[in-house]
Amino acid sequence: LSHLTVASNISKMSANNVKPFTVFVEGNIGSGKTTFLEHFRQFEDITLLTEPVEMWRDLKGCNLLELMYKDPEKWAMTFQSYVSLTMLDMHRRPASTPVKLMERSLFSARYCFVEHMMRNNTLHPAQFAVLDEWFRFIQHNIPIDADLIVYLKTSPSIVYQRIKKRARSEEQCVPLSYIEELHRLHEDWLINRIHAECPAPVLVLDADLDLSQITDEYKRSEHQILRKAV
Ligand code: DCP
Numbered sequence: 001l002s003h004l005t006v007a008s009n010i011s012k013m014s015a016n017n018v019k020p021f022t023v024f025v026e027g028n029i030g031s032g033k034t035t036f037l038e039h040f041r042q043f044e045d046i047t048l049l050t051e052p053v054e055m056w057r058d059l060k061g062c063n064l065l066e067l068m069y070k071d072p073e074k075w076a077m078t079f080q081s082y083v084s085l086t087m088l089d090m091h092r093r094p095a096s097t098p099v100k101l102m103e104r105s106l107f108s109a110r111y112c113f114v115e116h117m118m119r120n121n122t123l124h125p126a127q128f129a130v131l132d133e134w135f136r137f138i139q140h141n142i143p144i145d146a147d148l149i150v151y152l153k154t155s156p157s158i159v160y161q162r163i164k165k166r167a168r169s170e171e172q173c174v175p176l177s178y179i180e181e182l183h184r185l186h187e188d189w190l191i192n193r194i195h196a197e198c199p200a201p202v203l204v205l206d207a208d209l210d211l212s213q214i215t216d217e218y219k220r221s222e223h224q225i226l227r228k229a230v
Helices: 002-016 033-042 052-056 064-070 072-092 106-119 125-141 156-166 169-173 176-190 211-219 222-226
Strands: 021-027 046-049 099-103 148-153 202-206
Touching: 021 033, 021 106, 021 176, 033 046, 033 099, 033 148, 033 211, 052 064, 052 072, 064 072, 064 169, 072 106, 072 125, 099 222, 106 125, 106 176, 148 176, 148 222, 156 176, 202 211
Parallel strands: 021 099, 021 148, 046 099, 148 202
Antiparallel strands: none
């Protein structure tokens, strides 16, 4: 059934030149965004753009993520400016499939991470202003397609434990307070809608569930993402 539906979506695409249905997967650090995207690997004809963090860890041999965590005042601007570039690249990458799933977006970079770094003065007001101008310029001049946001909602204490357990070397210094603040910023953006623009409808999933139970929760999103009765 999934193959038939996707095939009919492809023929619709070529007939009407329809753009792919574009989904951003968002949520706190350690909320399971990569695992969520991997769940969709079983379906044919979906473009998955996973793990942008791997690009941030190796730019011509430089680990920008590590530099940013070791000396945020010095490197946050460089890091976030490269995040914006990699995100814009993902937004603009054409997909010849009916569905395109992306891990994160320019929006979470701006409304969660850059917002946090501005509020706690990691970014100088001048650095924040430059990042914000880039963001506004892109928003107004470059089409960014968005049809759905999947918000993997978590409790800070749960993702904090996961982050400790997975022990990504760069993140060992991350305090619970940072995870709590990022949680509030995701909620303000996706649930409380404090920013004028939320680029697409938001589907909220319970991502506190552990790996043995999460597949059923992920399945809840299949019909909206594949747009078929499952
Ligand atoms: N990060 C950041 N600024 C951004 C985006 C991410 O500082 N604009 C940092 C936070 C993390 C690392 O990059 O230390 C990766 O964060 P993500 O939440 O993007 O990716 P994860 O791999 O943690 O996601 P998940 O565990 O949900 O798959």
